[in-house]
Amino acid sequence: MTSIAQRLQAVRARLAAAAAAAGRAPDEIALLAVSKTWPADAVREAAAAGQRAFGENYVQEGVAKAEALRGLGLEWHFIGPLQSNKTRAVAGTFDWVHSIDRLKIAERLSAQRDVHRPPLNVCIQVNVSGEASKSGVSPDELDALAHAVAVLPRLRLRGLMCIPEPSEDPALLRARFALLRARLVGLGGQGLALDTLSMGMSHDIEPAVAEGATIVRVGTAIFGGRPALAASESA
Ligand SMILES: *Cc1c(COP(=O)(O)O)cnc(C)c1O
Numbered sequence: 001m002t003s004i005a006q007r008l009q010a011v012r013a014r015l016a017a018a019a020a021a022a023g024r025a026p027d028e029i030a031l032l033a034v035s036k037t038w039p040a041d042a043v044r045e046a047a048a049a050g051q052r053a054f055g056e057n058y059v060q061e062g063v064a065k066a067e068a069l070r071g072l073g074l075e076w077h078f079i080g081p082l083q084s085n086k087t088r089a090v091a092g093t094f095d096w097v098h099s100i101d102r103l104k105i106a107e108r109l110s111a112q113r114d115v116h117r118p119p120l121n122v123c124i125q126v127n128v129s130g131e132a133s134k135s136g137v138s139p140d141e142l143d144a145l146a147h148a149v150a151v152l153p154r155l156r157l158r159g160l161m162c163i164p165e166p167s168e169d170p171a172l173l174r175a176r177f178a179l180l181r182a183r184l185v186g187l188g189g190q191g192l193a194l195d196t197l198s199m200g201m202s203h204d205i206e207p208a209v210a211e212g213a214t215i216v217r218v219g220t221a222i223f224g225g226r227p228a229l230a231a232s233e234s235a
Contacts, residue, residue, distance in 0.1 A: 004042060004223060005049035008033070011205075011221050018209035029209060032077055032198075034219030036061065037226045040068040046222065047072050055079045055098075055217050059086040063093045079161075079198075079217060081135060088112045091154075096121040098161040098198045098217075101137045106149045113154035120154060123161040123198050126183065128176040133165050139183065146187050159196030159214070160184050164204070173204050177211035 011031065019026040034055040035043045043054055043065060052073075056062030057080030066076045077096040082105055090097060091112040100106050100122050113120050124146055127136035137145050142160075150157045160183060164176035177199050184194055200208025200216035208216055220226065 002224075004045045007222050007224070008046060008049050008051060011218055014205055014221075015209065015216065018206045021206070022210045024209065029213060030215045032079075032215050032217045033222050034079065034201075034217050035065065035223065036080070036219065038223045040065050042223055043069055043074070044072070047074060051222075053077060055219075056094075057081075059089050063089050066093050077217075084108055091120060094120070096123070096158075098123045098215075099125045099135070100145075100149060101125050101135065103145060103148050106152055106155060110152035110154040115154070119156040121158045121196075122149065122155050123159050123196055124149065124157070125161045125163075126180055128162045128179050129165040133163065136162065139179070142183060143187065143190065146192055147190070150192055157192065157194065159194040159198065160187075161198035163201070170204075170207050173207040174211055177208050177213070181212045 015029055015031060016026045019029055030053060032053045032055045033046050033051045036057040053075040055077045056065065062076065062078060076094045077098060078090050078094045079098045082090060082099055084105060087105060087108040091109045097109065097120060106122065109120055124142065125136040126142055127133050127138055146157065149155060160180050162176065162180045164173055167173055180199055181197055184197055187194055196214050197212050198215040198217060200213045202218050202221035205216050
């Protein structure tokens with residue numbers, strides 16, 4: 001059986017190869033281990049193999065794991081859809097939120113972030129696939145949302161995130177990732193200094209790194225195929 005440590009090593013090797021192929025330094029790209037649906041023990045195993053940053057999609061599950069593993073000094077990223085009645089728990093537990101797609105959520109996170117903690121790092125999720133994907137702000141509305149989020153006092157807008165539609169076509173995936181990169185550059189030209197492109201998952205690390213990803217979010221390739229979701233957490 002392949003262990004989490006072995007799979008982590010294989011993913012790091014894939015990342016290094018993708019960076020080399022793109023003429024980039026491997027340390028420009030951070031690996032976020034997506035531990036959703038996996039128990040705290042799996043996170044502990046990955047942490048023992050040197051992994052520090054973990055991504056969660058479901059609020060209660062993520063908060064429980066972060067609490068259970070508090071002593072390990074891990075970094076927690078919220079990457080799932082976020083409803084306004086859950087923002088307080090997210091602002092209290094997580095270090096990053098990748099999935100901002102409307103101002104109301106960002107305003108609540110800013111208001112609820114403890115003033116004694118560092119600002120919450122956030123990315124705006126952009127719907128780069130048009131009709132094919134439901135999550136994320138539409139590209140038309142991105143610039144206005146970015147400027148509004150950037151001035152919120154307890155948030156630090158770091159960049160953009162996307163999840164392209166599932167595809168086996170590397171050229172299509174690259175075009176989606178290239179769009180996200182172009183929009184980050186465009187916001188830079190409008191005076192927003194952003195440094196993060198959160199893009200690329202287990203099946204599309206390579207095209208994402210080729211187009212400038214600075215954080216790749218990898219679950220299956222590290223932890224294995226996910227167990228079925230509990231019904232109560234899938235909403
Ligand atoms: C589940 C998930 C991932 C990881 O996907 P894998 O295909 O398991 O690597 C990355 N990002 C988001 C937003 C996810 O929900």
